[in-house]
Amino acid sequence: MNEFRLSVEPFSGESLRALLADPACGGFVSFEGWVRDHNEGQRVSALEYEAFAPLARREGERILIEAQERFGVRHALCVHRIGALKLGELAVYVAVSAAHRDEAFRACRYIIDEVKHRVPIWKKEHYVNGDSGWVNCERCAAAVAAAPGIAASSASHRHGHDH
């Protein structure tokens, strides 16, 4: 299987794990990203995710295919929550199964890294102090305002929130 999903409803990794089962696979690796209560020195109270769904699915599936081709894993699944999330909720789930553990670890890492940087999904953090901000956007806007001659490169967007 090879599937990228967006989910407006809460879901659990356990409910999805069986989709990766395969007698030819000796290794299964999954990653869960949870809503954390702090980010970059700010106390976070809640998150919102928003996606450009058609392109998010398309780009997400491209990433899964790349992972299968690069690492030879047999199955890959990624589900991303959208909408309003509370602290501790599951935000993103990645799971792969493969003949051996090494390709499964590497593919899982590849998928979550690429999803964070390429899939059109945006995250708004709500802070305990009442502020809120779009991750990777507010700071870029401020940086450009401060130094208008400097074009932000795509690499500079590879900062920010790590689970």
Place this chain on the structure above:
Amino acid sequence: MSAPLQGLVLAGGHSRRMARDKAGLEYAGRSQLARAMALLAPLVPKSFVSVRSDQLVDPERARYPCIADLQPDLGPISGIHAALHADPDCAWLVLACDLPFLDSATLQHLIAERAPEKIATAFLSDFDGKPEPVCAIYEPAARAAVDAWIASGQRCPRALLGQSEVKLLQARSGGTLANINTSEEYLQARAQLAPPRATAAARRVRVQYFAILREQAGRAEEALETSAQTALELYEELRVRHGLKLAPEQLRVAINEEFGEWSQPLASGDTIVFLPPVAGG
């Protein structure tokens, strides 16, 4: 043998009903005066612009040879009078500069039907059935008639042609002699004369906004007409309109649900999404 023919474009009016200079009005990117001069160029060896003496320095007119009125403020007959005196051996193909629909075929028909033994050759207006004095050929013999007409206190060249020895031609179809006097008539004529490219350049597109751009634009989507040729031009247009704070360098663009290039030409029906820096996971 007929007298040599020269062109004369009447551009000495006050354009009072238009409240701006008619000669400078543009159709399809060219001024009326330039259009009229260009129509005449292949048909006659030389053309002049008829002006009031205070217009001799106007740059729009001064790029062409000009003939200044001798009898000011008599209306179009001033220009015809001045030309007939400037070169008494010539016949004059006289055009108003406010005939945006006039075409070369109409002028060629007028020249082909010219009757040098009359004082003038003119079309009958399809508007009122009277002679049209400002798209007509005046022979050298018209000079005495015009002089006498002015001396008798008259001005209207249409009335002069109506009672003179004039060859009258049936008006050509298609309203090519329609003139324009008001801003409304100008806007209608300009729209009719706009090249097809100008209308094709307006594209109807849909724009969707997400995340920080949705909040800055105050909307999730909109349908709009734009003359922007590329996604980048469209973003710059919308950036100004909605006060968007992100520079295009910070964004990617999606066209019809796929990543696109900023330089990609837009087509009508396209759906464009400007993608702020993403932050999944």
